[in-house]
Amino acid sequence: xxxxxxxxxxxxxxxxxxxxxxxxxxxxxxxxxxxxxxxxxxxxxxxxxxxxxxxxxxxxxxxxxxxxxxxxxxxxxxxxxxxxxxxxxxxxxxxxxxxxxxxxxxxxxxxxxxxxxxxxxxxxxxxxxxxxxxxxxxxxxxxxxxxxxxxxxxxxxxxxxxxxxxxxxxxxxxxxxxxxxxxxxxxxxxxxxxxxxxxxxxxxxxxxxxxxxxxxxxxxxxxxxxxxxxxxxxxxxxxxxxxxxxxxxxxxxxxxxxxxxxxxxxxxxxxxxxxxxxxxxxxxxxxxxxxxxxxxxxxxxxxx
Numbered sequence: 590x591x592x593x594x595x596x597x598x599x600x601x602x603x604x605x606x607x608x609x610x611x612x613x614x615x616x617x618x619x620x621x622x623x624x625x626x627x628x629x630x631x632x633x634x635x636x637x638x639x640x641x642x643x644x645x646x647x648x649x650x651x652x653x654x655x656x657x658x659x660x661x662x663x664x665x666x667x668x669x670x671x672x673x674x675x676x677x678x679x680x681x682x683x684x685x686x687x688x689x690x691x692x693x694x695x696x697x698x699x700x701x702x703x704x705x706x707x708x709x710x711x712x713x714x715x716x717x718x719x720x721x722x723x724x725x726x727x728x729x730x731x732x733x734x735x736x737x738x739x740x741x742x743x744x745x746x747x748x749x750x751x752x753x754x755x756x757x758x759x760x761x762x763x764x765x766x767x768x769x770x771x772x773x774x775x776x777x778x779x780x781x782x783x784x785x786x787x788x789x790x791x792x793x794x795x796x797x798x799x800x801x802x803x804x805x806x807x808x809x810x811x812x813x814x815x816x817x818x819x820x821x822x823x824x825x826x827x828x829x830x831x832x833x834x835x836x837x838x839x840x841x842x843x844x845x846x847x848x849x850x851x852x853x854x855x856x857x858x859x860x861x862x863x864x865x866x867x868x869x870x871x872x873x874x875x876x877x878x879x880x881x882x883x884x885x886x887x888x889x890x891x892x893x
Contacts, residue, residue, distance in 0.1 A: 632700025
């Protein structure tokens, strides 16, 4: 039986917008739904949380959408746009978990959020019922970039007849020169067609998603301007919490190769491949995505 919730607990998980002081930085989050608590961390870094709304999950879980530090109304670090390492995001997640005051939570991390979630589960597993690594990978750096280039070449070959293809690749080329919020947003919107299995097959729908994206510039460097490169392969076999790995078959950035490697490395993990999705399966195949996450949460007994 689930223990009665305190008044403070209820208030912190009531539907709506919440904020609190997190190590001297304003932390904002958004609550929807009812049931076991699932904290969702968006991608980027720097992409605002709204694209990650999952109404189908909100029918069964209390979804806590993180407005990651450095984005939206949440506070900026003194070193902004630098210093947003996985360790710093993990500390922010821990403060949210402590603030919510529930016995255990699920963490769902998308894209860059999946890298953060894996890091957090490896180093701060206490109180985690399970994690969902959604469009993640065990590494970044040159090896990851080579695979992304290969996948983008496949995308280009598949859509060679699209006149808009040049604009998509121009946005990718401009990534190396990002230095402000406006450029970050323009590039995030510019590359979006490649992040979907069939953007041009339902362009009216996806244009609305594209135009709704918001982003702020996060450099990906630590406070000393060094890259926060990732290679979790030696650590992942020691994962001590249940893991669901989710990937879209057509994802060009964190595609099936990486999901399969995560699945091999993490003991007893589950793998879901969304056959008709790219990088945004919660929007492309929402019913199948939600069913898998609900089953995972039910199996691993998240409590409010």
